[in-house]
Every structure is written in C-alpha cells, then in structure tokens.
Amino acid sequence: MTISFSYRDNEIVSSPAVIVSGSTSSGIQHGIVCFTNNENKVFPPQYFEVNNGQFKAFVHVSPGESNQFHVEVMDNGFLSSFGFPEYRNGRPNVVDKGRLALAFNPLPQNKPVHLCLIRGRDSPNTYDMPHYRLSRGEQPNLENAIKKLKVAGRMMQAYTQDEMRAVGFSNRSFQFVEETTSDQTIFGYKVQSPTPHQEIKVHVLTSPKSVAELRSPDLAQQNPNAKDSGGLFSHAIELIKNSDIYDPKSGTAVQCAVMYLDSTYDKKNNLILTHAALGGGTNEVKLAIFGSHGLHSYPQNFPLLTPSFLDSTRLSTNEVANDCNECGTSWECLNICLGAFMHEIGHLLGCPHQIDGVMLRDYVWWNRSFLTRELECLRTHSSGELIQRNGQWSRVCHWNVLDLIRFLYHDSFALPVDRFEKVYTTTRKPDSSYPNSAVPSSYASPGNGSVMMSDAGIFMVEIVDGDLTRYHEPYLPQGYGGNGVVHQCVINYAEYLAKLRSAKRDAGEGYKVRVMSLAGDLFIDDFKKHCSPSQQDLVKSDFGLGRGELTGYKSELLGSAKGEMRVATFNLKTVYKVRVYSGRALDGVRFYFRTSTGTQGGAPKVPPRNYLKKLIGHHELHHETHSQVNGVAKEVSSLVGKETGSYSDFELQHGEEIVRFNIRNGAWVDGIQVVTNSNRSSPMLGNAQGGHLSSLVKPTEDAQIVGMYFYLGGWLDGLGLIYTYR
Template identity: 35%
Template sequence: PQPQLRSNTVMPAFLRDLRRRSKSSFKRQKSDGTDSSKSNGINGNGNGSAPSMPTTKSSSTLNSSYGGATPPISNSQSSCNLQTMNGVAPPPPIPQSRPPISASSSNRHSVSGMSGLGSPSLKSSIPPSPYAPRILSIADNTWVYQKVLSVYGTIADPATQALEGSLTVSRLDDQLPPTYWPVSASHFKALIYLIPGPNRLRFDFTSPKLANSNTSNPIHSSYLTLHMLPPLCAPPLQLVILLAKDSPATFDAVPARIEQEGNGLGTAIQKFRMAAYLWQAFTSEQMFRNKLGRRVFRMEEEWITGTANYRDRELGTMRSEAKVHVVRCSKTVAELRDLDLAQQNPKASRGGDLFGIASEAVKDHFKPVPGQKQYVSVLLLDSHWDKSSQTITGHAALGGGGGEIQLAIFGSHALQTYPSSIEEVVPAFSDCTPTDTNYVANDCNESGSAWEAANIGIGAHMHETGHLFGCPHQENGVMLRDYVTLNRSFTTREPYSTRTKSKGGLVLAKDECAWHRLDCLRFKGHPCFALPTDPPRPSDESVQVWLVDGGNVVVTAASGVAYLEIYTEGDDLCHVWQEFGDGNGNGPIQKQVILTEQELRGRLPADRRKSKLKLSIKSVAGGSHEVEDFSLLTSKASRLKLSNGQLAFRSSKLGFSQMEGSQSEETIFSSAIQQTKLMTCVRVFHGFALDGIEFIYEDSTSQLFGKRGGQSGGSEFNLGTCTIFHILVGHPIADFVRYPTRRVHYRVLCQERAVVGWHSHYDESWEKVTCVWECHWRLGKFSGTSERVQHCWSHWKLWAVGRWIWYSYYAVSDA
C-alpha cells in the first residue's frame, strides 16, 4: 500500500496555528449556521476566547441583501464583502435575525474605517460615529430601476451643527471609482451610478473640523445596499443626435472649452448621455416624493466603453450605457440654419418646420411598424448662435407628435456647459464663467453664466421630453419654466445668479424644482414608466362618460378611473383636479365613479363656481376623455323621450363634430322602440372615406345613417352572438397595414355588450374610445356628423335606453 505521508509528517506548531487561522478566516461556511472555526479549535475572532456568535452569522448593511433591514447610519463591515473583493465566493444567505456582536479583545478589527482589500473581515465592535452620513431619500435594500440614482442626506443634526466637508461614495467591490460630493451646512446630495444586481455602497464623511479626517482611515462611515433591476418591460426613450447631411458634427463652444474637451461628436454623445441620466435621476426621485414609487423611463442601451466616469474612459472599461443614435437628415447645414426656420425668430414663417424635418429623419431611421410607438428625444447638433442676427439658428424647442413617433427636439447651443460624466456634475452646476456671446448664445437672457446655461439646456430639453410623454404646460414645475433651478436637485449650494442677481446659498430639497403632481400622475399610467413589478397592462385604456337618472354622470373605465382635471372657462392650465383610489396607485382601483355638478363646483374657488366646466378624465392605463361642457351633458338637452314613452340618455360625444362643414344626423333604432325587432346585419358604405352605415333587421327593413356611396354594395357584417366588425375610414376595410391619411377606425361588439371606436387627430395619433353598457341597456340610437371637404371625420354619439344597472365591465381585445 502507498505510504500515508500526511500521517507520517510532523507539522510544526506555528504552521498548524497558521493553517487553523486561514481556515477560520476564509473557509466558506455552511448555510445551516455551523461554525467551522470550532472544528479547528479556535473561534472566529482569531483568538483563544470563546466565540460570542457563529462566524456564518456575521452580517451588516454591507451585505444587507442577506439579512434584515438596517438604517443607513449604521457603521458596519462584513466579511462577505472582503471575500468578494478577494475573489472568494460569498457565504450563502444567513438568517434574518441578527445576533448582537460582543466586543473582542483582539486588535484585528481596530481599523474600522478602512475600505478596499485591507478592510476588516468582520463587523466592527466600535459604535457608529454620530457624524456618519445619514441617507434620507432611500432605505437600505431598496430596489430601483435606473442607471443613475440621486440621493440626499445629512451629517449629524443640521439644526445644531452646520458642518462643511466632503462625502466620498464608493463601491465595496471597486467596480466603479469613488466619487466626491460637497457637504454644506451638514447637508449633501450625490449621484450614484448603479450596476444591475446588488450595489453595496460606502459613504465616508471627512471634515477638517473632525478628528481622523486627515488620515487614510476615516471613521465617519455608513453603508447602503441598493438593488438595480433594468425595466425591460417598457418601451425605451431613444436618444438621437440629428445632423445635417453635410454637417461637420461639431457644436458651439468657446475656444477654451474646445481646447480642453473638444466640441466634436464624441464629446456631444457623452454630454447628451449624461444629461439624459440627470433627467432619469431627477424624475425617479420626483416620482418617489409623490408616493408613486421609483418609477422612471428607461433608455435603450449598448455595450460600449463606459463614459459616465473618468476611470472607465482611461482604462477602456466596457459597460452597458445609454445608446445615442446619430442620424443624418436630408437637409444641409445651411438649410437647417435658415433664419426662416429659427423658432426664436419672430419673423420666421416656417418656425415649426424643424420638428417635421426631425420627425421624418427619425422615422426613416427607426422604421417603426404600424402599432409600434417610438419615443425619441432629439438633440439638434447643428444649432448655431448667429451673432449678426442675435438668433439661435437650427434650434427649436418642441415636443409632441403622434402615430408611430412621439418626438422632442432641442438645440445644442448650451451643450458646451453640460457635464460629460458624474465627476463633472457639481462643477458644471457651480461654474460661474460668464457666457461669451461672441461664440455662444445667452438663451432667453437666462444663461448669463455657464451653470445657468446648463440649467436651461438640460432643463428645457427635459421640458420638451415631458411634452413627448404627453404632459401639457402646468401652473408650476418643469412644465412651466421651473427648470431654471434644475441645478438645485444635484448641488447643495447655488452660485451667484445673473438671471436673478442673487448671490445664492444653501439649497435644500424644498428649494428644488419639481415635476407637477399631474405630470407624475400621467407618468404613472404611461407605458414608458412601467416597472417589472407592475401587473399586466390593460389592453383597454378607454374612458366612458354616461348621463343617468337624477342628473348624475357615471364615469367608467375597464382599467380604472385614475383622476380628472377640472377646467373653467378661459383656463389654459389645470388648477383643480380630483384623484381616485388612494391617489398613489396602491389603493383599490375604482372602475366606476359617479360625478355630480354640485360636487365638482364645490372644488373650485368661489369666484369660479358659476363658470363653464370642462373635464379631462384619465384612466389608470393612460386613456383620456374630455367632456367639453359638463352642464350641457347633465341638462335636458342630453335626454330624449322616445315614442314608446321610454327615456333615452345621450352619452358624451366622440370625435370631431365641431369641424367646419360637419352636418348632424341622427338615427333612432327601430329595435329600441319595438322590443321584438331584432337587428341582424350592418352594412358599411365606404371608399376612400366612410359614406354611411345601414342597419338591417330580420324583417328585411333597414335604417340608413349617412348615405350609400363608395364601393358598390358596401361591406356587410352579420350580427351573431358575438360579432365584431371594423370600420376604417380612409382605407378599405381589410387594409390594416399602413394608414397614410387621416382615418377613423370603428369596432363594434354587438349583442348589447360594447361598442369600441378609434379615431385619430390630424397628427395621426390614435385615440381609443370605448362605449360600454350592460344587459339592462340597449343600443337605442346612432347619431353623428361627417364632412368630406378634404378628409372625412366622423363623429358618433351612443344612445342607451333602459334602467342603469351595472354588473361588470367588458374590455374588448384588438382582434
């Protein structure tokens, strides 16, 4: 037999001790809590005393994903993080309860503040410093869904100690370099670049007024674990830099900037990407403050050399970063810079043409298929400050769109002042360099210094992106012009302002600009803001409005009624609104809401209560329905007594009957008067546009709405138990591939269940409207208007007969 060398070899005592120490320090522990150091004859602290706790249960906020929640102020270390940094696999999950850690006589962990490979392997027994950073904006172990996160917090108690210093934010795995943020009057704000998965972070505070601040071993530390999950369930916001076909791909900048960082396409991409990260961080924090979760849009990404920090650029580290598409349009630089296209030129006759040029170029680049929306924010790189005319050419600040493209455009005239990385954010928003109008623009005379120009450029472009997402102008916030203080969301001190002639000072959360509450509610229902934890998005986003007995109005929505906006006569902005449920999307969804005129008027200021009321009602899924005159809807004009004595109620109008040339026409169904009469068929007369609809009964009688025209014989649909037919105005019935003209698309589910109609505006955007009634309602009347001067627009009203009894809701899928 082979000799057993291990049994015949005598190991020196000091080697046995070293071997035991190595095992107890680095050997992976079993998940059942067995202390492997006991089997080696020593405890987990590396000394001869009895262990106070099993080694496998050592934990802290550094590895808080494996344990219970701990406030961010706790000063702690975890052996599992040292193991991770040294290439050793971390221990398996530990129990939720955290046993107390007793003081140890060993001096192995006396250096409590050290980070990196030399940090202690076990949780320190030293109590946390009262000057350890306290993160107020987010809790430990929170899940977030964006690349860059904004956080804020305090040092000690700002009311009693106004400390100045520096905050260092570092990752325990060293995948990203540390970043440094100023602390002003014990307040700090920071941006954190996140990687998918757990992000274990350390926050160190240093100040010349505190002990140990001038050493490499800061003791004022706290820890935070954040989990990042990319929200791949939502359509992305696409970032595009648009160039003329002969563009040199440069942007306006002063000579010193050009010498320092360049003004070429690569620099533009880095700056635009960083601006989008700031939009994302700002919006997520605003949604959270509005109690709507850390909900934010995502951006398409690509695998490239990282640009968000200096180290990635120097080392060529590859990362998944927001993709910036570079698109060339069909126009030349001279054509784009034509003064007749400049939005800020009061004499421009084509001031909105840049939007169409950008839309055409973007559509040609992305080539969206029918039904696929693209959300695109465009930077016009060929914008140029024309000193002779004192005009920014090649620039327009616009947002909106429809059909397959939702678009925002903005010029690059302030791009030189944007940060290109996280390290540059605070310097960019603190740079008081005067704007040199020999080279660059002072936009709206609100960009007298570099930091103010960055506010205008980044903030105004975010404003237009808000329009892209469907936000109108608001009474305050980003969708007014509050973005001129965007810097306050990322810095704690504001420099001297040339705009306000104020010296600035400390800026806290209450001083920051914000998305208006109504903007946040819109984002909540927008598909771009969907989160992986959301339930499946309802296919029916429509809202229906019904008049019922007693002058009440019933609002129904299959996805739920979210909120309504109340406008009085002359209002351009919404000042009064009503939210349903708990207002935050967490309470019970209300699929039916009853409104009374008295209640609505009671929400208005006393001097506006007798004014005309207009409502804009929003569904949980993002649908919208407008009631132009609520009093008219509840008046006698909305009631009709039929020849058999029954009472019929008009619903809210759908479509565009207000257009010039529209002619009103009504058809009361015979089946509504005679209960025994059965409608069996619907014949649609159409060609390029809808001409008429004929309703045919089983006794061979019929009623014609409109006229017979178009294709001979029209298209016939027999009504069975569950028959659906489509009417597409503007194209043949069967053509669902592409609709190059304005159109109205109707879908009807018969047998007293639901009628669903789609109509589009001039910008080719689709609006889906659903009219729903239950078995105690019958379709009693079809009325509407149409005009065919240039395009055919059809306007329908649904009449219902009978007693209002609501049992359930029907959402009709797109067949």
Template identity: 35%
Template structure:
C-alpha cells in the same frame, strides 16, 4: 523546500494583479483639473483588495494556514455601550480590517445618513439620486465631502460636497445587488483621513431593469453635410472637444440627470420610483474618467446619430416665429426631424416610438442675435412622440459623474461672442446648463403628454434644476443672488399632475406592475337626474376641472391606485365639480378632462351641456335615451348631424338582422337592416362598393352591445361588439386615430347612434337607454 505561500512565481503573479487593481482605483482622479474642488482625503477608501477580496489566489493559500481557535460557548457577552456611536472620532490609531467590505468599528455619529431611501430598496433605473445628511439634528453644521464607492469597485469612487451637513450624490447602478459605502471626511474632524473608514455607512440597493416598458430613445440629428460640431468657446473646445463624441457623452449624461430627477420626484409624490428607461448598447463607458482611460465597456444609454436629408444651411434657416418673427424664411424643424426619425426607425403602423432629439447644428448667430436651426417643441406626429431641442447650451453640460457638481456650480460668464445667453437667463455656465438640460426636459414632458402647468418643469422652473444635484447654489446672474444652501422646498419639481400622468404612461411601468386591460379609453354617459357616469376599463386616475378662461389646471380630483380600489365606474354631478372651484369661478362654464390608469383621455368641453336635458331625447314608450360623448371633431367641410333610434327599439316587432359597413381609408357609413329588409343609413354609402356585411344571429336573440372605434379628427375605423361576445373585423383604418370602446354602463343598452358626416363620418356616438 520553501512553503507554497512563498513560491516566487505565485508571489509575482499576485503582486502584478494587485498593482492592476490599485491602478484602476487611483485613476478615478488622475488630474487636479478634473477634480470637484472637494477637500482631498488620504486613504479614506478601503483598498480594493480588502473590500472586494480581489485576489482569489490569496484566499486559496490562506485556507491551508492554521485557523484561530473557536470562541468558547461560555464567553460572556459584550456589555452594551450607549456611547459607541460617539466614541470613534477621537480614537487615534485604530486599526481594524474590513470584513466583507464593512468595517467592524463602532458607528460614528458623523457617518452619512441616507434620507430618501432605506436598506435593500428595490429600484428600476440606472442612475439613482441620493439625499443625505451628516451628524445629528441640532448639532453644529458640518462641511466636507462624502465619497461614494461600490464595494466591488465596479464603478470608481465619486466625491460629493457636504454643505451645512447636507449632501446630494448620484449612484450608478447595475442589475442586481449594488453594495455601496459612504465615507464622510472633513479637515475639522480627527481621524477623518485615516486608512480605515471611520465615518462610514453602508447601503444595499437592488436594481431590476424594467424590460416590459417601451424605452425613451435618444437621438442626435445632423444635417447631411454637418461636420458634427457644436457651439463652444475656444478654450473649452480645446480642453474637452466639441465634436460628435463629446456631444454624445454630454447628451447621455443630461438624459441620466433627467432620469435621476424624475424618479426622485415620483417617489416624493408617493407614486413609487418609477421612471422612463433608455434603450442601451454595449459600448465604452462614458460616465466616469476611469472607464474612458481604461477602455472599460458598459451597457450605456444608446444615442442614435441620424442624418437628415437637409443641409446645414437649410436647417439653420428654419427659425420658429418665437425666435425671429421677421425671418425671411420659415420652416418646420419638427416636421423635418419627424421625417428623418421615421425614415431611420421605420416603425410599422400602430407602433409607437418615444424619441427625444438634440439638433446638433443649432448655431448662435452673433449678427442677428438668434439661435438658428433650433426649435424647442414636443408632442407627437402620429405614432411618433417626439421632443426636439438645440445644442446651443451643450458646452455647459457635464460629461461624467465627476463633472456634475462643477457643471452646476461653474460661474464662468457666458461669452456671447461664441455661445448664446438663452432668453438672457444663461449669464453663467451653470445657468446655461440649467436652461439647456431643463428646457429639453420640458419638451420631453410634452412628448409624454404633459401640458403647461402652474409650476414645475412644465412652467419654467427648470431654471433651478441645479438645486436637485447640489447642496449649495452658486451666484446667479439671473436673480443677482449670491446663492447658498439649498433646501428641498426650493428645488425644481415635476407638478403633481405631471407625476399622475407619468403614473399611467407605458414608459413608466415597473417590472412588478400588473397587466392592464388593453382598453385604455374613458367614456362619459349622461343618465337620469343630471348625473354623468364615467367608465374606464383600467380605472379612472384623475379628473382635471377647468373653469372658463383658465388654460392651466388648478383644481383636480385623484383616484390613485396606491390608496384605494380601482374606480372603473364613477358618477359625477355638476354641483360636485363646481363646489371644488374657487368661489368666483363657480358660475362659469367648466371643461372636464378625465384620465384613465391606462393612459386614456376624455375631454368634456361643456359639462353642463352634457348633463342637461340637451343630451337626452324621448322614446315613444315614455322612456328617455341619452347621447354619449361624441368621438371625432365633426369639423370637416360640409359636416351634417346624423342621429336615429334603432327601428327595433321604436317598433318592438322588428329585429336588427345585419349591419353593412361602408369604408375605405376611413368609415363612410353604417346601414342597419331589419328582419323586414327595411334599413337605416348612418353616414354615406361610400368607400368599398357594396361595403362589408356583419350578420346578427337573430334566432338566438343576438344584439349590439357596443362599438370599438378608432378616431381622431374623423372616424378611422369601427368594430361591432355583440351580446354573444362576438366582434366584427375592424372596418376602415385599423391603425388610424386612437382607440375607444363604447360600452354603456351597467343597466343600460345601446338603442341608437348619433354623430355627423361630411365626405365620410367625422363624428360618432351611441344612444343608450335603460
């Protein structure tokens, strides 16, 4: 009887499994047309059956075979050889199998070295950007390619060019440990194309998805009669399609590029590899050719396809003034998109959504030379934080990892008979990809609360977005430069202030971030000697200083969590802020914006006025009271100032006994009653007849310590906080405006109220005293 390992049926089954494994690996570059124009290699990838032990049946059979004798305990240790790193490139015919996916050969001096992360790094993102180099510093520059593969073959190998010894690569991660191999090959190196990985290095990256943060939703908006196509030159449309499925693949890949770029920027700013996540769905993988060919299912970023109730003609007639000042018909594409998203997502009051929208029905009008049905805008509509951008550059986007480098190096001239040359900065395909992907990222920055900056994505530096993903830049029609190697200093960036905003944004939370106080607000309190105390329950993150006439911030103060204790109470002086400004700006009026680690914001339009005597008033006992920064805009028609000290402060014999709050969809007024039944009215007695009453426990000496306020243009809702830790209900609109907690700094108490009222209360603050 033949031995079990020669059983014909088992042998045939194992052969069949082996064939399937080989095929899944080989199809990653099934067509020369889809290659990245890198130097071809022969056998530089260790076969999957070795790297991943892909045939369990074979392992079972080998257990029964005789094992080699153990190594004697007295075997002399190997002698160290300082030249091991340099002895490989000239060694021909080496044959050494890989153990657990890693070669036992000595490390080559040409093994790729990763420069932006180390072994066993933990990240929380699906797409990771890798930067590295080949060879030793000071040696001659090398050209070739680096092949990145997973040891479990869970993602097909991808190839990335090496220019002057530098390379950049993207890695697709799955939750858990991701074991990666980087193989360098070059026609100028001996044994570069051998069957064993000679010039190789290994890296393990652990990925934990951040499920405790709200996702950035991705949506494609179509007209109700849209055919679901986008602008593309005929040859390109024939080659890859310009239908909705192609648009989904391209938009998803663009979003993955946003994610990889932003996480790398946060890391370079020493704020951790934190980045927004996407809502995901189980669908056919689109990030590589093999997944599409084999129908491989993966958890990918979900693209919501949303139909508007507008027709294509209506959408394409809506031109923002920047595009066509003489347009006969103008409209609000942002409002139309917001309405469609609210109808689709159906958020409840107080639920915040973050959505970046691609308008598929944007169209290059060759007659008028404008892009119709397109708007580049970002911001918020209530609780919906949204960015919108057109699809006029979509044809130039990559659809997969294999297309990233070709997309950012494609010098094909833009044919304006079919597609737009946006702002005359998209003269070639790769420059159009920069404008489309980068400008949409710019609007997504607005979605996250970023204003324009002095440099970076929030200026217009996204015209160099390609440099993040390629080691060599192609010829640019915009600058008329022939391109060349890309230095990190010349790459596109997020501004430091953008990164600080992201550090405090809920979409950028990491799985191990501690829970923050739910009160994210910031308050400013003028006190004695011209000082201003800043309070924030989550701590102050940074302060922006704007001298009069400056729209962009050039001067700021940071209080990062990574390098010091949480600053929940700060004292500022006007002179301290002015000393930080350039000499010629120090005498001008200054605006100060304070940001908290919880994402709260406070704007002080005139810091000098806040810390001057204008912010104080005398109390009859010789003490002074100080006005907090007012909430609400006080800009309603007929708005009049309202302010008073509590009678219980000016008359020590009186005690505050109850507060009556008048309210409807907003706060109409507050009436403060004392133990002798006298009262003081702030605002008006409107809204609900008779209002609602909140009683104070006067026998135990309960008093008001602060207010929780929801406000925007006016005061939407208000809640009373007391010395016993009690809280009243929120009167008015409990979900309107943004939240603020008015709690005086330590050593001060509430002694009155200040603000303004029109048809209802449109401004509110408190008076404090020691």
C-alpha cells in the same frame, strides 16, 4: 459619528444612477464625501461636496451583486474645477464613515427612450462654446457632445427616480437604450475597466438637409415670423422613421429624445437657429426635440457635475445664446437648457403643462436636486445660498404629482412587481393587440352631469381651468393608496366646480375635463356646455316606443361636424340585421328592426309615420323606410348615412341584442364594428386601420339607445348616439 442616508440599506433601485441625499453628524460646515462602490470593481470612487453637514451624492450602481458603498466624510477636502478631490495639508482627514448597500434591477423589458443627435449633411460636428472653455482646452466636437448627452440622460433618470420615490411610487424611472463599454472616460479616467458597464447609447442621425437649410430663420421656433416653426419637429420624425430606430412592424410608437447639433445663436437677429423646444409626437413616433445652444454648459463627465453646477462664469451673447434671458451664468444655462430638454421629454412621456414643477419652468432650481450649495444667480440677483441643516432648500424643482401619476401608469416606468396594467400605447406590445383599446366616452345625463366610461379603465380625472389642471381625482393601484382603475365614473358639474374653486377660488364656470384611461384620453373643452345641452342638442320624440314624448340626449360626436346634422332613429332592442356600406371609409349603416307587433321574416304592421314630428331643431331627418304588400309592412329599417353598392350584412341570432359599436375615427368615420350581448361581433367594416378606436355604448343600465345623429359628406364625417332614459 453617524452618516444618515435617504435610502434604506439593501433597497432596490431601477435607475443606473441614484441621487443619495444624506447628512453627517460630525457637524462640519464644509467638506467632501466619497462613495466607493464594491472597492472600485466597476466604477471609480465618486466625490461630492458637504455643506451645512448635508450632501447629495450622484452615484452609479451595477446589476448582479449588491452595490456595497463605503462612505467617508473629510472635513479638509474640496473639489477641483475638474471634480476631483484636493485636501488642505495634502492628506484627507476622515471625520465620519458609513456603509450603504443598494441593489440595482435593470428594466430592459420596458419600452425605452432613444437619445439622438441630428446633424446636417455637411455639419462640422461642432456646437457653440464660450471662449473661456475653449481656452482651458475643452473641444466642442461630436465626441464630447455625445458624452454630455450620456451624462445628461443619467441625471434625468436619477432625478425622476428620486421624485417617484419621494411620493411613495417606488424606485422607478424611464429607461434609455444602452450600450456596453469598458471605457472609463465618462468617469474622468482614460483607462479601460476589467469589468464593463452600461452607458446610454446616443444615435447620430445625419439629415439630408445642409447646415444652412437647418439654420433657416423660417425653422426657428423663437422667430415670430417663421414660416415653418414646427418644421424641425416633423423633420426629426421623418429621419427617425427612415432609420434603424423605427420598426413599422412593431405596432407601437418609438420614443425618441433628439438634440439638433447645429444650433447656433444669430446675434444680429437675436435668434437661436436650428432650435425648437417641442414634445409630443404621433402614433408612430413619440418625440422631444431641443437645440445644442446650451450644450457647452453640460458636464462632459460625471466628476464635472458639481463644478458645472458651480460654474458662475458670466456668459455673453457675443459668444452664446441667452435662452429666455435666464442663462446669464454657465450654471443657470445648464439649468435652463437641460431642464427644458427634460420638460420636452415630459411631453414625450405624456405630460401637459402643470401649475408648477418641470412642466412649468421650475427647472430654474434643478441644480438644488444635485447640490447642497448655489452660487450667484443673475436671474434672482442672489449672491448665493446653502442648503439648510435639515436638508431642505427654500425652494426646489419637482415633477408635479400629476406627472408622477402618469409615469406610474406608463410602461417605461414599470417594475416586475407591478400587478396593474399600463397605458396601452406605452408598452412594447402592438397597440392593436389590446381588445379594450377604445378611448373613454362621455354621456350627458339628467341632473347636470356626465357619465364617463372606459372598457380599458380610467386612472385619473383632471379638472382644468384655463390651460392648467387645478383639481384631480386619481384611481391609484392597490398598494399605492387606491383600488385601481374604474370603468365608469359620474362627474357632476356643480360638485366639481366647487372642488375646483376650493383649489382656485377665481376659477371660471366653463372649466374643462380630461379623462385619462389605459387606452387614451378624453378631453371635454367646455364641461358646462357638455352637461347642459341646449334645445338644439336635444331630440324630443316618442322614438316609436309608445311611451309619449321623451328627451333624447346626444353622445359625443366621433369624427367631425361638417354640414347639416341629420338624425336616424330605431329601437335597438328589436334590430335583427345591420347592413354596413363602406369603401375607403364608412359610407352608411342601415338598421333593420321589428315593430312592436311584427317579427323577423313576418309581416309587421306599419308603425305611425308621425313620431318624429316633434324633433327639436332644424335637422334633416332620416325616416324609417317601408316596403308594403297590400298595406302590410314587410320590412322596417332606418338609414344612417348613405347607401352604396358595396356593403356587408351582419345578422343577429335569436335572443341577441346590440350593446355597443366600436368605431374607427379621426377627421371622419373610418369604420364600424357591431358587438352583441353574446360577445359576438362583426368584423371592423370600412377602413379597419383608419383613425383611432372609439366606442359608443349606452351610458347606464336605465338608458336606452334610440338612434344616431350624423354628418354626411363624401362619406360619414361624424357619428354619435341618441339615447334616452326609461
């Protein structure tokens, strides 16, 4: 007889728990399989069902020496309600044997996820639990809540590694913060192992709010009349920032997955209180939050994984919540409430909603990734299903390939053998330590298209119809089917509309574009409008270049558009000094430049004063200012924004030319840095820590920067380039 495994012998894994799928050639319909690792040195034997000759084993591995699994299949075995083997006729009847070796390489150098519980200051440390579980002795206390989260975390890690492996992205998964223990309770045994192992550490954070305050209907996300439905999210961020988890000196975001312990179902108002399913975060805390209302269905130890997914006990809203009306049985509740928690962790790790998979709601099939048998499903009115003899289910849950590409470039998934850079904000290094940390920039170009640029490197472009990506072009690393990131790409509107409609025939014309780079993402909400600027968005003039009327294009706006747009023009090739006016933010920038016949320090002739008269649109113009002596120009300059008494000068050296502007911006423009072709730069002038880093450069070699457009309030609210083509 032969046992086949999904993993090759001596394969290296990076998840502490691994889903090993396989089959036995014994031809048995039902039975059990036992995996014994290194003769029980670290972990006890683990047992799983065999159905239609197929099995899925959720096994544990330890670092250091090779994990040598001795595998046996028994045709007279079954699992008890506690997940331990029992045998008809009292003794196991072994019908197949095999061996598998796996090497485990931990990744402590990667930025981890902190798994957390938040409780009210007066919390009784309990969670909702149906009566049938209470009657069999299960206790809904803090200790068991922590155990359930530890098991859940390992399930998510193993599942994600299996998904990365399936598409050829190597055996990689995200990491949790861990702790060392010899206690074997989580494996179902009340003993101490002579060899310690690692378990996920669960941080317990106590809120200054009472349980009653946390259970306010105004915080309940599912309450349509809630006054602060996102309040639990911001509250979790506040608690994390005031805890030992957060280090403000690290210079990069901490990652936290949080469950609120004091969730409960309010039957009278049909609300789950102290619950919100949210993921995302800030530059300081990347966060996922969920409630404990379905925690009762989670396995409390690893042997209970199979019984938990096979618990078809019907649940009543007289006792517990029926989240999304898809938790009619205990195993369906496990799918929904743990799958949805993983969905929010997906948001924490940078994933948007997708057309299918975890980031839609495909976790209703999540059990099939761990089991070969499914019981009655009230959601689909199915009496049950078995895995097919080829090892396939009729339908399963996946991480969408777009999520997996994000994970490939996320440093929480990095492998020591990787030779490609990761998204800057996902590493342990301070975000500010990366010199090319500006988000991508886009520039409309003739021919109904746009040039996308990124110094850090673009790793994927997504075409979005409605709210979901329907077409994508990845730039995968060498070794994974690509040539690595690109620093510039051109997206033609008509070409990509055709590609979009090949994937979704009824896609609208106003599609969206997401450009993903190692330094962050650029999202263009209406790409058709972006590629087809109206006359109001064009500037027509000769810009003092003496080449007749030219069309000036506007770059994307950094900051915000408040009030009236204004325009200032200059010939960047002849700028010899830049004066930056700033205080708490950027107030203005004055460019001093030569005329076509003048020289710095000399007496250039006054240029024609009418070359901006053909500007299209009703924009306030900032003309060049001139100082004259006897009718001869002594100084020519152009002002962007306004002058103040606080300024700094940056003078260019002979032969130098400005090639880019690094901008700190958010809701307004915080600061500006001037960079020259000799790689010399000014300091970041203004608020050097404000907003995020962006850049403004000319999009192609045949383009020329001829000015800036801006919006002026108390300081510069918005700023962009004007460029033309030669």
